[in-house]
Amino acid sequence: MKFNIRRSEFISALNNAQRAISSKTAIDVLTGIKLTLSATKLTMTGSDADISIETVITEDNEKAALVIDEPGSVILPARFFNEIVKKLPEEMMTISVDARFQATITSGQAEFTINGLDSETYPHLPEIEADTKLVIAADILKQVINQTVIAVSTQESRPILTGIHLSYSNGELLAVATDSHRLSQRKITLADAGSEVYNIIVPGKSLNEMAKMLGDSTDNVEIRVAENQILFTFANISFYSRLLEGNYPDTDRLIPQSSETTVEFNAVELLHSIERASLLSHEGRNNVVKLSLQVADQKVVLNGNSPEIGNVEEDLSFKNLTGKDLEISFNPDYMKDALSSFGQTDITMSLTLPLRPFTLVPTEDGENFVQLITPVRTF
Amino acid sequence: MKFNIRRSEFISALNNAQRAISSKTAIDVLTGIKLTLSATKLTMTGSDADISIETVITEDNEKAALVIDEPGSVILPARFFNEIVKKLPEEMMTISVDARFQATITSGQAEFTINGLDSETYPHLPEIEADTKLVIAADILKQVINQTVIAVSTQESRPILTGIHLSYSNGELLAVATDSHRLSQRKITLADAGSEVYNIIVPGKSLNEMAKMLGDSTDNVEIRVAENQILFTFANISFYSRLLEGNYPDTDRLIPQSSETTVEFNAVELLHSIERASLLSHEGRNNVVKLSLQVADQKVVLNGNSPEIGNVEEDLSFKNLTGKDLEISFNPDYMKDALSSFGQTDITMSLTLPLRPFTLVPTEDGENFVQLITPVRTF
CATH class of the missing domain: 3.70.10.10 (Proliferating Cell Nuclear Antigen)
Incomplete structure (x- = not known):
């Protein structure tokens, strides 16, 4: 594996993928970030088992100036790798990984050698093959999340209340959260109303983390739902979260x-x-x-x-x-x-x-x- | 005690005095800030026993628009008082204190009543009656402190090394700090060379705190030294620190x-x-x-x-x-x-x-x- 890239673009994609990585994880391999280099693009993946974030830089991204010498993949220690890349002296950098997963990071006169791991040991991302999707403008989605997530419970005694209840039918999306002392409810109408019906509970923590990554633009976010996972796709980012299982209380009668x-x-x-x-x-x-x-x-x-x-x-x-x-x-x-x-x-x-x-x-x-x-x- | 004042100016003087106040103090009264209102000025005092800071707002300070109704003094709980004053709704505020040291703070429609203490219970500030003084530009003093304080010891095992050694004679000020692993030494020449000779050790913590209050202006700072205290005077601020007692090691031979x-x-x-x-x-x-x-x-x-x-x-x-x-x-x-x-x-x-x-x-x-x-x- 070997490639050359502009550091600023790389750091931005790295930071996004790294948001999923928790320093408190019990699964050692999840303290690492996975880099996968194909013939045309670089993919970085971070995960804490609940949330996984994948960011992609393609060869045709001119700002990134990605030059792919040799495809391959590796897991690198996320925190160090990030600190190293941020402190490199020049605008461009080269990363090469040998057969023993030792990575050499070069920029100007500085050369770092760090020990990586076989990417085969990294957990597989959930596969969400849903054909149907919801489409929402980023700024609206961010607003809906921020307005409801405040009422999510922080207590693990009733895990279902740590999520936001999202229900969708007939073009109307309803978001509700309650910790049993307070409740927030927001309704929006989506433009491209499909015939799907969703009734899911997404962890408040996941949505909060995702909202932080959403800009205030009107760019579209695509939402896909599988049995126990939800996938948000926007810009060059895929954000996966597990869903909470169980029945959300009937909140209608509370208002x-x-x-x-x-x-x-x-x-x-x-x-x-x-x-x-x-x-x-x-x-x-x-x-x-x-x-x-x-x-x-x-x-x-x-x-x-x-x-x-x-x-x-x-x-x-x-x-x-x-x-x-x-x-x-x-x-x-x-x-x-x-x-x-x-x-x-x-x-x-x-x-x-x-x-x-x-x-x-x-x-x-x-x-x-x-x-x-x-x-x-x-x- | 009663006065009316512009909040912004009051907050700035309050914040400066409060820098001396530690939340960890064992002396209850030192969690408070002392307000003393004379016929012509308001003085605020904060202290942690090692450092004391006094700030003054005079009646002729037009920006503060201080109107003195009735002189007096009180000690108010510093942290709360600060938070309250910061959150008041209007530009101006009125503080009045009754005979039982209960303070009423009014601004717009908001009226706070908080319990104060008799200012007689507050420790007396050191009296420094030195006629002689050193005069240094604020930006130079700040530089000398920042350049030497890095080498001050943070270990209490040799308390003398937690200070900066200042010696002055013949118009030359020498500042030295060492934690025995490293040493910083800076020399400056003062313009108005007097005949005094000083040889004192000032806690690094005090100087660090003071340097943070010094602007990057060339305004003069006056330094006065008494037996076990040093006083820095600048703008409307008097900054007192105790001195460390003992002999500083001979650092000349180390270089x-x-x-x-x-x-x-x-x-x-x-x-x-x-x-x-x-x-x-x-x-x-x-x-x-x-x-x-x-x-x-x-x-x-x-x-x-x-x-x-x-x-x-x-x-x-x-x-x-x-x-x-x-x-x-x-x-x-x-x-x-x-x-x-x-x-x-x-x-x-x-x-x-x-x-x-x-x-x-x-x-x-x-x-x-x-x-x-x-x-x-x-x-």
């Missing part, structure tokens, strides 16, 4: 269909007020803040307090407060996550009773995006 | 006066080569790299290796290699620190024997700046 009190806020202003209130609640035993909705007085007051440090009280700005007076207490961190997911927009908060879940939706489009939070009992 | 081999490098190029070699040496048992100076062949080769990972070899660029052939091994981290302290410049390396210390000096000015490193025995 209240009516309300006793409603009020509108600017999401960013409310976020800042919650951040102030949480400074003190974080020190208290319960980490809760209290919101008082006083309809007759047309007043909304937010309170945070810590017996040791002190307390904070703030009169909030709002619009259209109607219904019954209400006082609720909730975890401000859930509220911060929810509010951050809306961006700079007006939201409508709908409440029923002090201990019943309340919802936040964009005032302009309450149908396609809901954040739900369960209050906390403080008495 | 070799002659050499058998000399060679010149560009400091930055050599630094990059050392960084590459250390990638592998860091994994080895000894963390050493090997430099071979081959005078007859006019060749300089750097080697790093790790039995597990592999090795690196590089032909270095150099100038004026003269004297005897030599092969030395050294800790690349010491070399990286030393080379970084030179910046983009040519340096001369002077060596005697494989196990005797070698020196690096700027080729253009070998008198005022020396980095010395002791090689490592590898056989």
